Amino acid sequence: MQVPRRYVMAKCMRRFLLANLALCLSAFAADAGTLDTLTERGSLRIGYIADEAPFSSSKPGADPAGYAIDLCGKIADEIEHQLPQLKREYVEMTLANGFDAVKDEKVDLLCGAITVNLVRREIVDFSQPIFLTGASALLRKDSPNYLQTLFLDEPAIRPVSQRVTSTNVIGARASTTTAATLREALATQVSKTRIADFETHEDGLKALENHEIDAYIADQVLLFNLATRARDPSSLEVGDRLFTHEPYAIALRRDDADFRLLADRALTDFYLSDDFLPLLETYFGAEAPMLHTQIIMEHVP
Template sequence: MFIHRKNAFGSLMLFSFIVAAFFSLASANAKDITLERIERTNNFVIGFRSDKHPFSAVTPSGEVDGYSIDLCKGIYESLKKNLNKPDLKLKMIEVTADNRFDYINAGTVDIICSASSWTLERQKKVSFSLLTYVTGAEMLVKDDSRIRSLKNLSGKKAGMIYGTLTSDIMTKRIKRDKLDIELVSYKYPDQGIEALENKEIDAYIADRIILIGLLDAASAPNDLKLVNRFYSYDPYALMFERQSLDFKLLVDSYLAELYRSDKSLELFNKWFSHMGIRSNENILRAMFKLQSIPE
């Protein structure tokens, strides 16, 4: 009787081992959903935001360009090589703050190339590449304003961009500190600049680099100024399907190789050097070095 139980236990262990090995092999042989789609359709589809200069924007001639767009064009070239598909097509689809996560999970786009903030909460829905930029929330005010902090905004209006990490963080902070600030949300970043210039709001709160990009296009940039105080930490990264680990490896490998080379500084000079000290060059150089992961 004792021997019978031992044999049954051994058989159960053997069965469990076989099942585990089967699923492990199946998992190892399963194709990455993003790479499989790219190979099947012969298309690499980039999702972009049209209002996130200098990361992604539409030029007056109708072209899509920006720092993040250049990164994804490099990934496109890497895909052609790694998948042995020299005729791979590149497509671009505009996304919004509302639909970008749905577009990734539905397979409408393969990657989001813009100014996307990497958070642990968002990582429950999508995956992220290595960091592409580091910034934080700041305030833009009129040049003659005496506003230097959130407390100075008591009894006043502040504009923010709808659907952003900055908007979520600042809303919670203002509520936590019980500050009497009326928040006005704008769907498009340039709407906030117009409201500030027209004195409809007293401050515009957004990621520093986005505010600088908006200043570049403002009708009277000298009438506006940054308060030079960060209110959050905002890391940017490229977004794609959460389970696509092979695709992530390809994306991260390209970025790490880029960061190890002089090409990263060429991209910095192309998109950020004109901003001078406002570009946070030292922080970005450190980011490049820290993510220069060896092969």
């Protein structure tokens, strides 16, 4: 029996409509933004790196604290204007797993001394910058002369009797852009110097104090804070010279322009408020006025 032509056409049209509906639903699901996820979940997950004072640090039984944590809080305040019942959850991360956690939507923001670079932007997006620094070195005052000359504008001149034997080891925190840059630089040279990786900045500080390494390399702003936690801060000095350009920002999910715009608006509004300079003074002391001018001039769109 021959099937009527109009029946065949109707069946084909139904398949076509169902296929289009499936595509539309798939596209809608793929385009569900961060705010949709927060609405469904009912909470904002703020990831943070615990060992990056004064940007992010934590103590047992307390929420994390620091400059970057406070700025993430300003973004959370802005989100709560749209989602008043939203809860905040803090999730401790590491530099090794934090970016994948943002990509996989395990956390919504990643806060700390987070450097923006192209490799990381393949995984996550970033807010507008929140700080600018560069890599230098934490040295003992008896660190080898070649390191003093390399990192200090006015290295101390010591008699031979006061010099110590070099270990030819420089420390850096694992998974940082600073450690990666240092390795690339040494790879192009014939050098006896090797790099020791440390899980935390505190571990690197202990190794420096115990003469297991000759210097500890990190971003200068972190080194100033780290030196204050030494057994004898007066025995250490932070390098004057910066060897890299390290813009910090808050990591966000990729491909969500609306959420990034919300974050940038929240940061810009806060930068231009009367509360921003006091916050800088809390974490950076006498450097605050200079930092305030720098951020306003360079990072406000």
